[in-house]
Amino acid sequence: MLQERKILLIIGGGIAAYKSLELLRLLRSAGAKVRVVLTSAGCEFVTPLSASSLSGDKVYTDLFSLTDEAEIGHIQLSRDADLVIVAPTTADLLAKIATGQADDLASTLLLATNKPILLAPAMNVRMWLHAATRRNVERAKLDGCFFIGPGEGSMACGDFGPGRMTEPLDILNAAANLMDRDLDKGSAAKSLPLEGKKVIVTSGPTHEPIDPVRFIANRSSGRQGHAIARAAAQAGADVVLVSGPVSIPPPVGVQLICVETAKEMLAAVQQSLPADVFIAAAAVADWRVERIEASKIKKDKNGLPVLKFIENPDILAEVAASGEARPPVVVGFAAETDGLLANAQAKLTKKACDLIVANDVGVGSDVMGGLDNIVHIISRDKVESWPRLSKDLVAEKLVRHISLLLSNGDK
Ligand code: CTP
Numbered sequence: 231m232l233q234e235r236k237i238l239l240i241i242g243g244g245i246a247a248y249k250s251l252e253l254l255r256l257l258r259s260a261g262a263k264v265r266v267v268l269t270s271a272g273c274e275f276v277t278p279l280s281a282s283s284l285s286g287d288k289v290y291t292d293l294f295s296l297t298d299e300a301e302i303g304h305i306q307l308s309r310d311a312d313l314v315i316v317a318p319t320t321a322d323l324l325a326k327i328a329t330g331q332a333d334d335l336a337s338t339l340l341l342a343t344n345k346p347i348l349l350a351p352a353m354n355v356r357m358w359l360h361a362a363t364r365r366n367v368e369r370a371k372l373d374g375c376f377f378i379g380p381g382e383g384s385m386a387c388g389d390f391g392p393g394r395m396t397e398p399l400d401i402l403n404a405a406a407n408l409m410d411r412d413l414d415k416g417s418a419a420k421s422l423p424l425e426g427k428k429v430i431v432t433s434g435p436t437h438e439p440i441d442p443v444r445f446i447a448n449r450s451s452g453r454q455g456h457a458i459a460r461a462a463a464q465a466g467a468d469v470v471l472v473s474g475p476v477s478i479p480p481p482v483g484v485q486l487i488c489v490e491t492a493k494e495m496l497a498a499v500q501q502s503l504p505a506d507v508f509i510a511a512a513a514v515a516d517w518r519v520e521r522i523e524a525s526k527i528k529k530d531k532n533g534l535p536v537l538k539f540i541e542n543p544d545i546l547a548e549v550a551a552s553g554e555a556r557p558p559v560v561v562g563f564a565a566e567t568d569g570l571l572a573n574a575q576a577k578l579t580k581k582a583c584d585l586i587v588a589n590d591v592g593v594g595s596d597v598m599g600g601l602d603n604i605v606h607i608i609s610r611d612k613v614e615s616w617p618r619l620s621k622d623l624v625a626e627k628l629v630r631h632i633s634l635l636l637s638n639g640d641k
Contacts, residue, residue, distance in 0.1 A: 231407040233261035238311035238343075240336045241281065243271020245386045245615075246318040246395035251276055253317055253398035254284045260402060265290070265311065267338045269323065278304045285310060295337040304335060308343040313405055316340070318352035318395045321363055327375065333586035344506055346408055347375045348429050350401050351427070354584035355391030356446045360367030371622075375558040378404040378620050380597045396602070403617035419559035422466025423633035428505040430557070432545060433460040434474035434510035441535065443524035448513050449598045452476030454563075459484045462507075465629050470502040474512055491520065492542035507632055508557045510546040513565065513588075513598075520544050550582040559635055561628075564608075567592040574608050584635065587628065607631060 237257055241250045257264050266281045267290045278289040288548030290298055290307065298304070308314070316323060316336075323336065327349070332338040340347065349370065357363060358380060371377065379396030396404075433455020437445040452473055459471040469484040472495055480486040487498045492514045499508070517539035527535050546562045560583040564574035567590070574588035586608040591598050603624045607614040616627065 231260040232257060232409060235262045235313065235506075236311045237262045237264045237266050237405065237411055238267065238307070238314045238339065238345075239285075240267045240269070240314065240316045240339070241272040241276060241324075242269050242318050242320040242323045242336070242352075242426070244273055244318040244320045244352045244395075245275065247272055249395055249398055250317045251280060251284055253315075254281065254482045255403055256402045257315075257405070257577055258284065258286070259538045260365065260406065262405075265288075265307065267291070267307075267336050267339060269325055271320070271322075272336075273550045280361050290358040293338055304338055309345070310414040313408060314340065314343050314347045315405060316402065317350035317401055320351075321348040321353045321357045321360075321366075322351065324351060324363065324366045324370065324428065328369040328373075334596055337570045338471070344507050344583065348401070348405055348408060349375050349377050350396050351377065351393075353379045353380070353393050354385060355389045355393040355607040358393040359391070366403060373609045374406060375623060376404070376620065377601065378600060378623075380598065382499035382515035383600070389565050392600075393619035399619040400602075404619055406453060407617075407619060407623055407627065411623075411630070416538055419491070422463055423630065424465040424507075427467045427507065427636065428470070429456055429459075429462040429473065429509065430470045430499055430502050430505045431462065431498065432472045432474075432495055432514070433459065433477075434476040435497055435513050436474045438515045438518040439490075440493070440519050440540075442450050443526050446515060446517075446519070447475075448515065450474070450476075450513035451598070453601065454477055454603060454621045454624065455509075456481055458509055458628060461622070461625040462509075464626075465633060466568060467507070468601060468609060470505070472498045472502070472512075474514075483641060485598055491515075492545065496543045496545045497577040499549060503549070503552070503555050503557070505557045507559045508549050508551070509561045509563070509628075510631075511563050512545075512584075514545060515542055519635065544581065546583060547581040559584050559632055561587065561632065565598070571606060571608070572608065575613075578610065585632075 282289045326337040332341045380393045381394045433451030435448045435450040439445045462471045463483045470488045471484045520538045520540045550560045562583045566573045567626045578586045589605045604618045
């Protein structure tokens with residue numbers, strides 16, 4: 231997977247550092263050459279000796295080591311690698327990355343490198359959710375860092391929530407995927423794969439009103455749809471993002487149309503056609519309330535209210551059946567709690583689309599509202615299963631997959 235690849239693994243100071251030794255072992259078994267940098271806090275959790283035994287190389291800890299500088303200067307150490315992985319990325323390391331501090335070896339290397347950086351955060355849930363960390367994550371993303379995780383679960387400190395470092399095998403897969411992407415970039419010889427193409431993406435939930443103050447919604451965050459819109463724009467496409475109500479910012483360089491309901495989403499999509507690609511990533515409400523009350527429904531009026539639902543238009547199915555106006559590539563999502571592949575395959579046929587991106591949103595899945603996704607790409611004749619990846623990486627891989635379909639004319 232990573233034959234001949236050079237990885238710089240920075241191990242930060244958190245309890246998850248013990249998992250980084252397993253990551254180091256996996257990277258080496260995948261064929262990578264790994265150099266390890268331990269922060270001073272990292273040294274409190276794993277020893278340079280254990281990291282060095284596993285990497286088969288010297289471990290670097292000190293910015294001002296005369297011996298190290300004589301052997302390999304710190305700038306060269308940062309540039310020699312094909313990929314830099316920071317695992318665990320502690321709150322402190324993330325803050326240094328986001329603000330460009332360089333007061334020790336790890337932060338100096340991160341500032342000096344010209345290679346992709348993959349961050350695997352691990353911290354207490356409150357630290358992860360703190361406004362400062364939220365800002366630092368957004369800043370680091372804007373600066374081009376890639377994230378994997380954190381996952382959700384119980385933590386060493388006894389708290390529960392997001393903040394656990396992603397499992398080493400999933401970090402390995404994300405690293406391999408980033409390396410593939412770099413190869414593709416090289417072979418694409420600078421021409422952008424979706425240059426001159428128009429892509430429409432739906433994203434987020436829809437809100438279906440009940441009365442002036444209440445509505446029906448779902449847990450969709452819009453992260454996957456927004457990431458797809460960003461990846462398509464970065465691939466050179468002219469992107470229209472039709473988004474339901476979300477709390478994340480729109481990607482730079484896309485045309486954003488904000489809607490609330492499924493009917494508004496359908497109208498916005500239809501107005502934006504024709505297009506080369508339509509990607510329905512929104513979690514559209516299947517039903518809406520038949521009669522929206524003009525005034526707030528009062529508690530004490532006629533006992534418990536009874537809501538009568540009617541079906542919403544199916545945007546994906548309508549676009550796929552739009553005859554002449556049908557985009558050459560139509561992609562749907564299937565969020566399933568049971569019978570994932572069978573239900574997704576049935577959806578591909580029923581909604582007449584070219585690809586279905588299937589994901590499991592059943593009990594225990596952290597996909598809806600989370601940062602990572604585990605998807606299966608279903609076409610008429612095959613199923614491709616991808617490992618757990620961040621939603622940004624799923625988006626990039628999907629956009630590459632769609633570009634190939636468009637250029638081969640093969641769906
Ligand atoms: N979709 C849509 N319009 C709808 C419902 C769904 O465009 N009214 C799209 C979604 O954006 C997604 C796909 O259809 O790409 C599948 O949505 P999903 O909710 O998983 O399937 P449903 O068709 O709603 O079927 P079910 O609820 O029975 O699973």
